[in-house]
Amino acid sequence: MNIKTIFLLLLFVSCGKKISQNMIFPTDQATLAEKEVIMRAVDQLQTNFQDNGVEVVLRSIPYHVTSSLPDNIAGICVYQENGRPVGIAINRRVLNDWMIESATHYGFLYKALLHEIGHCFFGRDHDDGHLEISLDLFTENSMDLSVMISGGLARTPKVLWPYYVKEIAGLDRINTQDDLMRFLRDSHVLD
Numbered sequence: 163m164n165i166k167t168i169f170l171l172l173l174f175v176s177c178g179k180k181i182s183q184n185m186i187f188p189t190d191q192a193t194l195a196e197k198e199v200i201m202r203a204v205d206q207l208q209t210n211f212q213d214n215g216v217e218v219v220l221r222s223i224p225y226h227v228t229s230s231l232p233d234n235i236a237g238i239c240v241y242q243e244n245g246r247p248v249g250i251a252i253n254r255r256v257l258n259d260w261m262i263e264s265a266t267h268y269g270f271l272y273k274a275l276l277h278e279i280g281h282c283f284f285g286r287d288h289d290d291g292h293l294e295i296s297l298d299l300f301t302e303n304s305m306d307l308s309v310m311i312s313g314g315l316a317r318t319p320k321v322l323w324p325y326y327v328k329e330i331a332g333l334d335r336i337n338t339q340d341d342l343m344r345f346l347r348d349s350h351v352l353d
């Protein structure tokens with residue numbers, strides 16, 4: 163079986179994508195607690211897709227936690243030559259408490275998982291689209307147009323999460339601040 167891997171890069175690594183031939187899917191080193199955290203996130207994402215009418219069965223592949231990835235790699239999607247996904251492995255570093263979720267942000271784990279799901283289930287490649295914004299609503303003054311960014315995983319305001327899920331499935335795309343305002347109006351964030 164010829165297996166390729168797409169790495170999700172974390173923090174300041176600029177290289178977008180690396181393909182590794184014959185990469186072995188890392189064995190699962192998850193503790194019971196880690197397994198629970200990661201599968202809760204997978205099930206939340208499943209609900210997000212279902213709410214948008216997207217048919218995908220996220221539990222059809224295994225999700226492993228591993229310490230064997232380099233520190234700057236948040237996760238990997240391992241897939242076969244024919245594009246069929248083998249599994250997703252998440253770097254144990256991404257499971258640090260503050261990276262999971264908060265009242266206002268979905269943390270790195272959700273973003274790393276959605277990114278790898280984009281590779282594994284939707285055949286998505288990296289996408290570094292970026293928009294400068296000036297809105298009181300956000301502390302950030304820019305936003306990624308997709309979670310498929312090749313590096314620099316930022317935390318994502320929760321109000322934008324439904325957009326990122328739709329964007330992965332090809333159901334929406336924000337390119338301008340007008341698009342963003344339309345999305346925020348439609349999701350009643352501005353009410």
Ligand SMILES: [Zn+2]
Nearest residue numbers: 168169170171
């Ligand atoms: Zn990637």
